Every structure is written in C-alpha cells, then in structure tokens.
Amino acid sequence: xxxxxxxxxxxxxxxxxxxxxxxxxxxxxxxxxxxxxxxxxxxxxxxxxxxxxxxxxxxxxxxxxxxxxxxxxxxxxxxxxxxxxxxxxxxxxxxxxxxxxxxxxxxxxxxxxxxxxxxxxxxxxxxxxxxxxxxxxxxxxxxxxxxxxxxxxxxxxxxxxxxxxxxxxxxxxxxxxxxxxxxxxxxxxxxxxxxxxxxxxxxxxxxxxxxxxxxxxxxxxxxxxxxxxxxxxxxxxxxxxxxxxxxxxxxxxxxxxxxxxxxxxxxxxxxxxxxxxxxxxxxxxxxxxxxxxxxxxxxxxxxxxxxxxxxxxxxxxxxxxxxxxxxxxxxxxxxxxxxxxxxxxxxxxxxxxxxxxxxxxxxxxxxxxxxxxxxxxxxxxxxxxxxxxxxxxxxxxxxxxxxxxxxxxxxxxxxxxxxxxxxxxxxxxxxxxxxxxxxxxxxxxxxxxxxxxxxxxxxxxxxxxxxxxxxxxxxxxxxxxxxxxxxxxxxxxxxxxxxxx
Numbered sequence: 300x301x302x303x304x305x306x307x308x309x310x311x312x313x314x315x316x317x318x319x320x321x322x323x324x325x326x327x328x329x330x331x332x333x334x335x336x337x338x339x340x341x342x343x344x345x346x347x348x349x350x351x352x353x354x355x356x357x358x359x360x361x362x363x364x365x366x367x368x369x370x371x372x373x374x375x376x377x378x379x380x381x382x383x384x385x386x387x388x389x390x391x392x393x394x395x396x397x398x399x400x401x402x403x404x405x406x407x408x409x410x411x412x413x414x415x416x417x418x419x420x421x422x423x424x425x426x427x428x429x430x431x432x433x434x435x436x437x438x439x440x441x442x443x444x445x446x447x448x449x450x451x452x453x454x455x456x457x458x459x460x461x462x463x464x465x466x467x468x469x470x471x472x473x474x475x476x477x478x479x480x481x482x483x484x485x486x487x488x489x490x491x492x493x494x495x496x497x498x499x500x501x502x503x504x505x506x507x508x509x510x511x512x513x514x515x516x517x518x519x520x521x522x523x524x525x526x527x528x529x530x531x532x533x534x535x536x537x538x539x540x541x542x543x544x545x546x547x548x549x550x551x552x553x554x555x556x557x558x559x560x561x562x563x564x565x566x567x568x569x570x571x572x573x574x575x576x577x578x579x580x581x582x583x584x585x586x587x588x589x590x591x592x593x594x595x596x597x598x599x600x601x602x603x604x605x606x607x608x609x610x611x612x613x614x615x616x617x618x619x620x621x622x623x624x625x626x627x628x629x630x631x632x633x634x635x636x637x638x639x640x641x642x643x644x645x646x647x648x649x650x651x652x653x654x655x656x657x658x659x660x661x662x663x664x665x666x667x668x669x670x671x672x673x674x675x676x677x678x679x680x681x682x683x684x685x686x687x688x689x690x691x692x693x694x695x696x697x698x699x700x701x702x703x704x705x706x707x708x709x710x711x712x713x714x715x716x717x718x719x720x721x722x723x724x725x726x727x728x729x730x731x732x733x734x735x736x737x738x739x740x741x742x743x744x745x746x747x748x749x750x751x752x753x754x755x756x757x758x759x760x761x762x763x764x765x766x767x768x769x770x771x772x773x774x775x776x777x778x779x780x781x782x783x784x785x786x787x788x789x790x791x792x793x794x795x796x797x798x799x800x
Contacts, residue, residue: 313492316502332398332628333618333665344510349517356475359503364473378498394619396484398627411463417749418471443776445473455481540761551762555686556714566719578743584690611670628665638689645682714755
C-alpha cells in the first residue's frame with residue numbers, strides 16, 4: 300500500500316550545504332512500519348552521484364582541516380544545542396520510519412548527543428606529547444592530524460545514534476565526511492546535516508548520499524575516500540573491511556552479534572527478568588546489543604523461564620508513537636518474514652517454544668510480531684548460531700559457571716555479554732575469562748559511554764580501532780612526530796653515521 304504523500308516525497312541527498320534531489324532512475328520504498336504503508340521513496344545514488352558528493356567533501360577539507368580545533372569545537376557546541384532543541388522532531392521522524400517507540404527514539408538521540416559532547420573536547424583530545432632536549436639541542440614532539448575525506452555506512456536500527464558515533468568526532472578531528480545511511484529509514488540523516496550547517500559548519504564538511512550497495516561500492520572504490528566506518532551484519536562488515544583494505548583505506552567495520560546473558564542461581568531474579576525483557580524485546584530486538592541468549596546456570600533455570608514467560612506475554616505491542624507501548628513493529632515486511640522463518644526453524648530443530656510471538660496481532664496492519672521465547676536451545680541450533688535481529692529470546696541451560704563461560708566463548712560473535720549475580724568475586728573472574736568486547740555486570744546492555752569506546756571481538760568487529768572515545772580519535776587521525784634542532788653556531792659539519800645525540 301502506498302500513502303498519498305509518498306507520490307511526491309523523495310528523500311534528498313545533502314551535498315555542499317543543501318538538499319539535492321537525486322536524479323537516479325531507481326528508487327526504493329520507505330515504510331511506516333506501524334501502518335504497513337509506503338510513505339516515501341529513496342532515489343538510489345549512482346556512482347556519478349557519489350563522485351559528486353565526495354568532490355564536495357574533498358573541496359571543503361583544506362579550509363576545514365586548517366581551522367583551529369577550538370573553532371571547530373565551538374561549532375560542535377552549537378550543534379549540540381540544536382540537536383537538543385530538535386530532539387522531539389528527530390525522534391518522531393525515527394519512529395515513523397523505523398517503528399521503535401518514541402521513548403526509545405529519544406534515548407537513541409541522547410546517546411548520540413553524548414558523542415557530540417565528547418567531540419567538543421577536541422582541543423584537549425588532539426594534544427600531543429613534547430620532549431625537550433632529547434639530545435644535543437634536539438626537541439621532539441608528536442601531533443595527530445586529520446586523514447581527509449571519511450565515509451560512514453550506517454544501519455537501519457539506529458538511524459541517528461550510529462551516524463552520531465561517527466561524523467561528529469571525524470569532523471572535530473579536521474576531516475570531512477560522507478554519510479551513506481540505511482535506505483530503510485533515511486530521513487533523519489538529512490535533518491542531522493541541516494542542523495550542522497545551522498550550527499556554522501561550512502558547506503561540504505558533512506554530506507549525505509542516499510543509496511544502496513552501488514553507493515557503497517562507489518565509496519569503497521573512490522581513492523579520495525581515505526577511511527570507512529561501517530556498522531551492520533558480519534558478512535557485509537567482513538567484505539567492506541577486505542575491500543577497503545584492498546583499496547588502501549583505513550577501515551573500522553562492526554558486524555553482527557549474539558549477546559548472551561549468564562544468570563547465576565544467586566541472582567536477584569525479579570530485577571534480572573525485568574532487565575532481560577527490556578534488553579531482549581526493546582526496539583523489537585533490532586539492536587546489535589540486544590540480549591538474544593540467556594544462559595541459565597543450574598537450579599535457577601525453571602524459575603527464570605517461568606518469569607520470562609510471564610513477562611513476554613504481558614508485553615504491550617503497538618505503534619511506536621502510541622502511549623504506553625513496550626515494543627513497536629519490525630522495520631519492513633521482508634525483515635518480519637525473515638524473523639518468522641527463524642521461529643519456524645527453531646520449532647523444527649526441537650527447541651521448546653514457550654511463548655509464540657506469531658500470535659501477536661495488531662489492528663493497525665503493520666509489521667508486528669510479539670515477543671518469542673524458546674527454552675532448551677542448544678548451540679547446534681540455527682536460532683542459537685545466527686543473529687536473528689528480532690524479538691526472539693533463546694534460553695540455553697548450563698550445569699555450572701564453567702560450562703556457561705565455555706558456551707559464550709564458543710560462539711563466533713563476541714559483541715556484548717552480561718552476568719547477573721550477587722557475587723563480586725565471580726563477576727570479576729567472569730569479566731577476565733570471557734572472550735567478548737563489552738561486558739556487563741548486572742547490566743544487560745553494556746554500551747560504553749562516549750568517553751570510552753564501543754567495539755566487539757572476533758566476528759563482531761573487523762579493524763583495529765573501536766567506535767568513538769579515544770579509539771575513535773585515533774581512527775580519524777594519523778600520528779606525526781617532529782624532531783627539531785636549531786643550531787647555535789654556523790659551523791655544524793655533516794654527520795654520516797646514525798645520529799645518537
């Protein structure tokens with residue numbers, strides 16, 4: 300079904316400080332997933348369109364990179380104010396295209412704005428080291444300098460937060476940036492760009508190109524793009540990392556996840572269940588840090604499943620813009636069908652279907668699915684191995700903590716993990732032994748704050764630098780070291796051996 304407004308609204312690119320409607324012959328629909336109707340279309344950029352966007356970023360780099368970091372920080376301070384002022388507008392755009400609840404969309408913006416706040420400290424973050432008189436009349440100092448044109452390729456599940464993980468810090472470091480957002484919910488990216496211009500950023504510093512794989516390929520192949528940041532599925536992350544490296548680019552590529560929560564018998568079961576329900580079913584499970592596996596250790600398993608079952612059945616499913624809703628729809632009909640296929644596969648492979656989310660219905664006609672709970676899942680099952688990216692929670696039973704740790708460490712994904720216990724010694728030991736990038740202790744979704752860094756291990760991340768924080772500064776800059784001598788006399792003779800003083 301097509302909404303009447305979709306016949307006239309095409310999502311624009313943002314190039315050189317202004318909206319530009321692409322002339323692409325092909326387009327893809329944008330849905331309101333709560334109503335199941337098409338509300339807009341996205342013209343898909345061609346390679347020529349991408350080249351135009353990159354040219355805009357390249358043209359702005361020289362002046363922007365020479366601007367003192369303090370002046371760049373002042374623009375970001377103003378940008379933060381504008382993001383706060385327009386937060387409700389942005390949240391409603393996100394909910395209308397992604398489907399998540401308004402409260403979740405607002406929280407997404409808050410976490411993105413925190414990275415802008417971190418980037419405002421760029422004069423301090425770029426401070427180098429200085430060593431005086433390292434030899435006879437020699438001084439040495441280091442500095443971090445920008446790379447050039449950087450690009451970000453971002454997923455549908457956080458259409459504002461993940462871009463805000465990338466471009467504020469990249470431009471604070473003196474780079475210019477091209478964003479290729481997800482074509483499923485692209486509209487908020489244009490608002491982010493317009494607000495940055497209003498904050499005082501020169502045209503071309505931040506650009507948005509709408510597109511699909513063809514746009515990604517063009518960014519990877521363009522020699523003017525020197526760094527790529529990506530968040531998405533593991534197969535694509537692996538491909539982008541390999542292709543980007545082939546073309547000589549710096550790449551950070553965050554892939555998929557299968558986040559486990561290990562629940563010990565001494566855990567506060569009421570608090571643990573509430574935390575797990577939010578982490579598993581919030582945003583309809585469309586989060587790279589969603590808990591999708593609970594490892595129930597020992598005697599707590601039956602009580603835990605019983606309580607999770609009651610909680611999953613009381614979830615309030617409906618349009619994200621409606622009040623008192625816990626979970627909105629999935630983003631597209633194709634993705635809903637994909638998740639339905641995993642539920643069918645779980646049943647076929649022998650998992651116990653405790654709560655069937657397929658029973659959830661909505662009078663709104665959107666892409667809804669209720670919370671699903673499986674028990675007696677084994678590591679050999681597809682629902683355990685694969686990233687489902689939907690409201691499906693699997694319970695694996697483990698005899699003891701060692702078995703639970705082996706289960707977690709045996710999975711190829713290693714983005715996030717949580718442990719629920721009252722024992723501080725066990726929690727500390729768990730954090731040391733577990734082979735996962737981000738660990739929560741009685742915290743179900745351990746996403747680091749902006750002044751730390753976000754990144755998984757193993758098949759969940761490709762590249763050497765994590766997102767934002769100090770790791771982000773290092774990713775978006777390169778180190779230069781200067782060694783200087785100012786002779787005090789004019790009769791210095793040539794030296795042909797390795798300098799030692």
